[in-house]
Amino acid sequence: xxxxxxxxxxxxxxxxxxxxxxxxxxxxxxxxxxxxxxxxxxxxxxxxxxxxxxxxxxxxxxxxxxxxxxxxxxxxxxxxxxxxxxxxxxxxxxxxxxxxxxxxxxxxxxxxxxxxxxxxxxxxxxxxxxxxxxxxxxxxxxxxxxxxxxxxxxxxxxxxxxxxxxxxxxxxxxxxxxxxxxxxxxxxxxxxxxxxxxxxxxxxxxxxxxxxxxxxxxxxxxxxxxxxxxxxxxxxxxxxxxxxxxxxxxxxxxxxxxxxxxxxxxxxxxxxxxxxxxxxxxxxxxxxxxxxxxxxxxxxxxxxxxxxxxxxxxxxxxxxxxxxxxxxxxxxxxxxxxxxxxxxxxxxxxxxxxxxxxxxxxxxxxxxxxxxxxxxxxxxxxxxxxxxxxxxxxxxxxxxxxxxxxx
Ligand code: TGC
Numbered sequence: 001x002x003x004x005x006x007x008x009x010x011x012x013x014x015x016x017x018x019x020x021x022x023x024x025x026x027x028x029x030x031x032x033x034x035x036x037x038x039x040x041x042x043x044x045x046x047x048x049x050x051x052x053x054x055x056x057x058x059x060x061x062x063x064x065x066x067x068x069x070x071x072x073x074x075x076x077x078x079x080x081x082x083x084x085x086x087x088x089x090x091x092x093x094x095x096x097x098x099x100x101x102x103x104x105x106x107x108x109x110x111x112x113x114x115x116x117x118x119x120x121x122x123x124x125x126x127x128x129x130x131x132x133x134x135x136x137x138x139x140x141x142x143x144x145x146x147x148x149x150x151x152x153x154x155x156x157x158x159x160x161x162x163x164x165x166x167x168x169x170x171x172x173x174x175x176x177x178x179x180x181x182x183x184x185x186x187x188x189x190x191x192x193x194x195x196x197x198x199x200x201x202x203x204x205x206x207x208x209x210x211x212x213x214x215x216x217x218x219x220x221x222x223x224x225x226x227x228x229x230x231x232x233x234x235x236x237x238x239x240x241x242x243x244x245x246x247x248x249x250x251x252x253x254x255x256x257x258x259x260x261x262x263x264x265x266x267x268x269x270x271x272x273x274x275x276x277x278x279x280x281x282x283x284x285x286x287x288x289x290x291x292x293x294x295x296x297x298x299x300x301x302x303x304x305x306x307x308x309x310x311x312x313x314x315x316x317x318x319x320x321x322x323x324x325x326x327x328x329x330x331x332x333x334x335x336x337x338x339x340x341x342x343x344x345x346x347x348x349x350x351x352x353x354x355x356x357x358x359x360x361x362x363x364x365x366x367x368x369x370x371x372x373x374x375x376x377x378x379x380x381x382x383x384x385x386x387x388x389x390x391x392x393x394x395x396x397x398x399x400x401x402x403x404x405x406x407x
Contacts, residue, residue, distance in 0.1 A: 099268065156182060
């Protein structure tokens with residue numbers, strides 16, 4: 001029988017071989033000494049959930065394209081859904097605590113960090129930031145428990161990088177709005193109870209809370225993915241979807257609305273991908289110690305040590321960068337360009353760490369005996385969503401020069 005993952009955390013050593021790196025890597029920089037007891041508690045509870053619930057089946061789930069809906073309520077009961085939102089049944093945890101939870105979940109699989117991100121950072125944060133009191137009361141408590149899943153419908157089939165060019169339209173008709181258009185790559189949409197839909201209106205972009213059983217709303221999972229296979233991303237069609245004015249998010253005026261939510265999700269990625277990196281690094285480190293070639297462990301070879309040392313540098317720097325951004329966020333001082341530094345750097349370095357780990361594992365590195373290729377594939381998706389490498393590069397270029405080079 002598994003231990004209750006929602007129980008208070010302990011520092012019990014990780015038993016799963018895929019977590020071999022966690023304790024060793026934390027010890028190098030004494031990273032946990034930089035955390036408060038509450039932050040460490042959130043981290044260890046997320047680690048326990050990942051180890052006990054996600055890891056035992058993740059390779060099969062990835063292979064079989066299976067998303068375990070039964071985990072949703074468990075994640076809610078453990079407090080991870082909208083955990084950095086205050087009130088309305090949410091935990092009100094710090095940004096650093098939330099980041100640490102993202103790291104631990106993504107150490108198991110990016111799909112489960114993505115679930116928590118879409119639910120908490122995108123759908124719930126849109127309602128918490130821009131919703132009316134009635135909307136918050138109606139949706140947030142049930143989303144915090146996992147009773148209701150939310151999705152965030154921004155990206156369109158013609159491309160995700162330029163939301164200003166969206167084709168989805170909302171037209172006023174008496175006391176209602178009628179929304180028509182299509183969205184693509186929308187996480188969780190086929191299991192969602194409510195969709196945060198962004199649409200052009202005569203006054204600019206506005207957000208709407210659309211119950212997914214509304215006539216004209218359909219969501220279809222996208223098949224053929226070679227990444228994020230244990231996770232759901234969908235096409236959405238909005239065919240004359242009629243919603244009342246009371247479903248419009250009153251505080252969301254213009255693109256600043258969805259972009260503010262993207263900031264939240266991008267912040268979670270900064271932390272999360274370091275979890276995927278840690279998992280790959282741990283597998284490679286263990287292999288370096290135990291695999292014998294030419295009469296000894298491969299870890300005695302300088303070329304292997306060179307790779308391991310580089311992996312350590314980038315992992316530790318990535319975690320310290322995430323922590324720095326988290327401390328800024330908790331002070332209310334985090335700038336979107338700073339988030340771009342974190343997203344661009346940490347995803348890039350996590351991909352490099354996964355690639356180096358794969359090479360240390362040799363041919364076995366391409367099998368599902370090790371988590372490395374799964375993480376590598378997932379990270380390719382993470383590199384693209386919530387702003388591609390190129391978009392974040394140009395955001396930094398604009399911050400440095402004052403010159404937007406987006407078109
Ligand atoms: P621009 O059109 O000039 O600006 C519009 C307004 O937005 C403001 N703004 C921001 N506000 C808060 N946070 C940010 N990060 C913001 N970025 C821009 C801006 O100040 C302006 O405000 P106002 O009041 O003056 O009107 O846009 P821009 O030129 O600033 O931005 C261009 C660019 C390329 C940076 C932006 O379009 C961008 O970030 N593009 C990437 C979008 C992206 O990340 N798309 C992927 C989304 S992932 C997804 O949809 C799937 S959800 C995940 C899932 O379901 O799994």
